[in-house]
Amino acid sequence: MTALLSFIAFLILWQSIVWATGIRETLLPSPGSVVTSFGEIWGEGILWPAIVDSLQPLFLGLVVALVVGIPLGLLIGSSGWLDLIAAPYLWGFFATPRIATAPVFILWLGLGFQTKTVLVFISALLPVMLSCKEGVQTVDESLIRAARSFGAGRFDVFRRVVVPYTLPFIANGIRNGIARGFVGLLIIEMTVGRGGIGQQVIRSMGNFDTARMFAFTAVLMVTALFLITLSRKLEAYASRWREEVYL
Amino acid sequence: MPGAEGDLMKPESTSKAAAISARGVRVEYERTRQKDKLVALEDFSIDIKAGEFVTIVGPSGCGKSTFLNCVAGLWFPAAGEILVSGKQVTGPGRDRSVVFQDYALMPWRTVKANVRMGLELQRREDDSTDKKVAHYIELVGLTGFEDAYPRELSGGMRQRVGLARALVTEPGILLMDEPFAAVDAITRELMQDEVARIIKSTGQTIVFITHSVDEAITLGDRIIVITDRPGRVKEILPVAIPRPRSGREIRHLSEYVELRDRVWSLLAKDKQPAQVRPPAETKAGT
Numbered sequence: 001m002t003a004l005l006s007f008i009a010f011l012i013l014w015q016s017i018v019w020a021t022g023i024r025e026t027l028l029p030s031p032g033s034v035v036t037s038f039g040e041i042w043g044e045g046i047l048w049p050a051i052v053d054s055l056q057p058l059f060l061g062l063v064v065a066l067v068v069g070i071p072l073g074l075l076i077g078s079s080g081w082l083d084l085i086a087a088p089y090l091w092g093f094f095a096t097p098r099i100a101t102a103p104v105f106i107l108w109l110g111l112g113f114q115t116k117t118v119l120v121f122i123s124a125l126l127p128v129m130l131s132c133k134e135g136v137q138t139v140d141e142s143l144i145r146a147a148r149s150f151g152a153g154r155f156d157v158f159r160r161v162v163v164p165y166t167l168p169f170i171a172n173g174i175r176n177g178i179a180r181g182f183v184g185l186l187i188i189e190m191t192v193g194r195g196g197i198g199q200q201v202i203r204s205m206g207n208f209d210t211a212r213m214f215a216f217t218a219v220l221m222v223t224a225l226f227l228i229t230l231s232r233k234l235e236a237y238a239s240r241w242r243e244e245v246y247l
Numbered sequence: 248m249p250g251a252e253g254d255l256m257k258p259e260s261t262s263k264a265a266a267i268s269a270r271g272v273r274v275e276y277e278r279t280r281q282k283d284k285l286v287a288l289e290d291f292s293i294d295i296k297a298g299e300f301v302t303i304v305g306p307s308g309c310g311k312s313t314f315l316n317c318v319a320g321l322w323f324p325a326a327g328e329i330l331v332s333g334k335q336v337t338g339p340g341r342d343r344s345v346v347f348q349d350y351a352l353m354p355w356r357t358v359k360a361n362v363r364m365g366l367e368l369q370r371r372e373d374d375s376t377d378k379k380v381a382h383y384i385e386l387v388g389l390t391g392f393e394d395a396y397p398r399e400l401s402g403g404m405r406q407r408v409g410l411a412r413a414l415v416t417e418p419g420i421l422l423m424d425e426p427f428a429a430v431d432a433i434t435r436e437l438m439q440d441e442v443a444r445i446i447k448s449t450g451q452t453i454v455f456i457t458h459s460v461d462e463a464i465t466l467g468d469r470i471i472v473i474t475d476r477p478g479r480v481k482e483i484l485p486v487a488i489p490r491p492r493s494g495r496e497i498r499h500l501s502e503y504v505e506l507r508d509r510v511w512s513l514l515a516k517d518k519q520p521a522q523v524r525p526p527a528e529t530k531a532g533t
Contacts, residue, residue, distance in 0.1 A: 146351035149319055150368040150416065151339045160368070164355045241355040241396060 029211035034218070037211040046200070051219065053195035057113060058185050061120025065177055069125045070170060073132025077166075078158070083133065090133075094126040098180075102187050116188045116196070123184030124177035131173025135166030171238035175231040182224055197223070265330075266297040266420060266452040267318055272327035273477075274313050287313040289477035291327070297419070300446065300453040302467030304460060306514060310478030311456045315422050318454065319345050331420065341369055344413035348425040350405040352397040358384065358408050359393040365416040383411040386445055403434035410442070414449060421446075423455045427462070436494050439465055443491060460510045464503060465494040472513045481513055 011031050017023070018030040025033065041047045076082045076090075093101075102119060109115045139162050147161050189198025197220050204212035272291040275284045287310040295301050303311045316322040317329050320339040329336045331343065344365065352361050362380050366372050384393055387407040397405055406426055413421060426442075427435040439462060446453060457463050463470045470484045488502050497503050 140351075142347060142349050142351040143353060145321060146345070146347060147364075147368060148321060149339050149343075149345040150365040151341070152368045156368055160364075161353065164353065167355075241398065 026208050026210045029214055033211040034214045037209070037215040041212065041215055047219070050195065050197045050200050050216070051223070053199075054185060054189065054197045054223070057116035057196075058120055058181060061117045061184070062124050062178060062181050064117075065121050065124035065128055065181065066174065068121075069128035069173070069177070070132055073129035073173070074136055074162075074166065076129065077133035077136025078162070083137075087133075090126060090130055093122075094130060098123050098184050099187050102184075102191070106188075106192060111192050111194050113194065115192075116185055116194060119184040119188050120181040124181035127176035127180055128170075128173040131169045131176065132166060135169025135173075136162055138169075139165045168235065168239035168242055171231075171235035175228070175235050178227050178231050182227065186220075265294040266299070266332060267293070267295040267454065268330040268333075269293045269314070269318075270328050270330075272314070272317065272324045272329060274310065274317060274322065275325045286477040288317075288324070289479055291479055293471060293480055293483075295452060295454065297452050298450055300455065300466060300468045301471060302455045302457060302463035302469075303471045303473060304457060304463040304510060304514070305473030305478065305481075306475050307458060309473045309475050311473055312424050314478070315345070315424050315454060315456055318420070319343055319422050321345075341371075341416060342418050343420045343422060344416055344418040346406070346409050346413045346421065346423040346426045348428050350397070350402075350409045350429070352405055352408055352412075354397050357394050357396055358389060358400070361397070361408050362411045362415050365412050369416060371416070379415055379417075380411075383415045386414070386448070387411045388441065401434075402430045403438055406430060406438065407441075410445070414445075418451065420452045420454070423453065425456050425458065428458070435462075439494055442466065447491075460507055460514070461494060461498075463510065464488075464506050465492055465497065470506070470510060472510060484509060 015031050018028060029037075076086050098119065101122075105115055105118055105122075109118060143161050143165065144157055147157050152160065185196070186198040188194065189196040190202050193199040193202070197216055201213055201216045201220065204210070204216060270292050272288055273286065274288040274291075275286055277283075278285050291310070291314065303314070305311050313322065317324055318331065318336065320336050320343070323336075331340075353364065356364065359380060362384060363372070363376065366376055366379070381393075384390060387410050389404060389407050389411065392400065392404065397408070400408070406429075409426070423442075427438050430438060443466060455463075455466055457466075464486055467486050470486060472481045472484065473479065474481045484506060486506065488497055488500060
């Protein structure tokens with residue numbers, strides 16, 4: 001309820017600024033013109049294809065990143081020497097902005113759908129792997145000792161202590177993976193295009209149709225909000241047995 | 248009361264000989280930073296009879312927990328041998344259970360699931376498991392909390408879960424590593440009474456580590472006083488006070504006071520400044 005009220009207040013403020021300053025339409029469109037743009041987009045039938053063009057590579061890239069990243073991350077976390085070898089590379093790639101590495105992938109893979117998926121994949125993979133790795137490495141020693149005191153072998157310890165303990169970390173990794181994957185997606189869409197909402201934003205910018213640009217940006221924001229809220233709920237659910245919940 | 252519980256209570260070891268026997272045990276830890284070896288126990292020898300309640304008392308860092316870990320099969324001596332029921336300890340076993348100072352409950356499992364865990368890990372679940380779990384939860388006084396999570400319980404309650412978990416596998420030997428150190432003083436006294444009551448009905452061999460002299464006298468049949476590191480058996484004192492003993496009631500007895508003075512004088516002679524903790528014995532994944 002409060003969110004709705006503050007949104008309305010925001011809209012009123014926005015409209016007031018446009019009226020008061022008489023600012024150019026191409027710089028700051030009024031809320032009204034953005035809504036009109038929405039109607040146009042809807043009528044032209046380009047909204048839904050753009051959304052699909054964005055979400056498809058996003059989901060595909062994310063799923064692959066999870067399928068690959070979770071087991072790999074857990075494995076690296078469980079092995080001392082693997083961690084030693086891999087950690088510098090993981091952190092190195094993690095720290096590098098993907099916009100720097102994107103051109104390489106475009107060169108290798110061309111401008112197709114697959115490039116978007118790949119970039120989402122590598123953007124999401126690292127946070128997932130790193131969170132899983134850290135989860136395994138921070139398992140409470142005393143829990144492992146307790147399991148071992150009942151005769152648990154390596155596999156039992158992993159299955160019954162490490163994995164449940166790590167689930168909140170995995171959920172956290174997924175959340176970060178989604179956020180970064182989304183950015184990876186937009187990098188491609190906004191630089192070289194190939195469909196999607198990001199490309200529409202840039203296209204409208206090129207046409208000086210700021211109202212339309214705002215409209216598409218709003219769609220982006222709503223999509224991002226939706227995805228992040230989902231993953232935060234997942235994370236809260238996975239972390240429910242923890243004394244403190246990290247959101 | 249003993250009859251009804253009798254058939255659920257079959258400790259894995261019923262040997263009449265020493266239940267636990269240590270001979271010339273030497274335990275070392277490697278200190279990676281200082282690149283040397285820390286000797287936790289040196290020439291440590293003891294015989295513990297089946298059905299005895301033995302309390303081990305000593306200054307911090309003297310190796311008491313180390314001995315317990317070795318009996319539990321979680322750590323191994325560099326020299327000497329540790330025998331349980333005449334057989335060398337090669338690892339954890341069904342005949343021994345541990346109760347930990349920090350409870351070590353799985354936070355994502357309910358009380359019921361935690362108590363069950365030992366049987367799960369030992370692959371001993373069957374039709375009687377639910378009944379056993381319920382029985383021990385009742386024995387430790389947690390009926391009604393079966394579906395609670397550890398974070399919803401107080402320290403004393405969590406330790407009861409730890410105790411139930413250790414008991415449900417019906418081991419012949421119960422190893423308790425300063426179980427009440429993390430519990431407040433009032434609860435601690437009450438839990439001592441509880442443990443004495445519970446143990447009376449299960450009849451197991453207990454090795455109980457504490458750094459509270461009062462606790463050692465109140466609970467033990469014999470008190471083993473350990474020297475400071477490297478730990479050795481300094482003296483073994485029998486406790487002649489008849490059971491049942493309630494800490495609060497026996498405090499003024501002359502036997503109690505004498506024992507207390509004796510133990511304190513043994514400990515005081517030996518006092519050294521607080522030592523470094525031995526490094527963690529296990530690592531995730533290894």
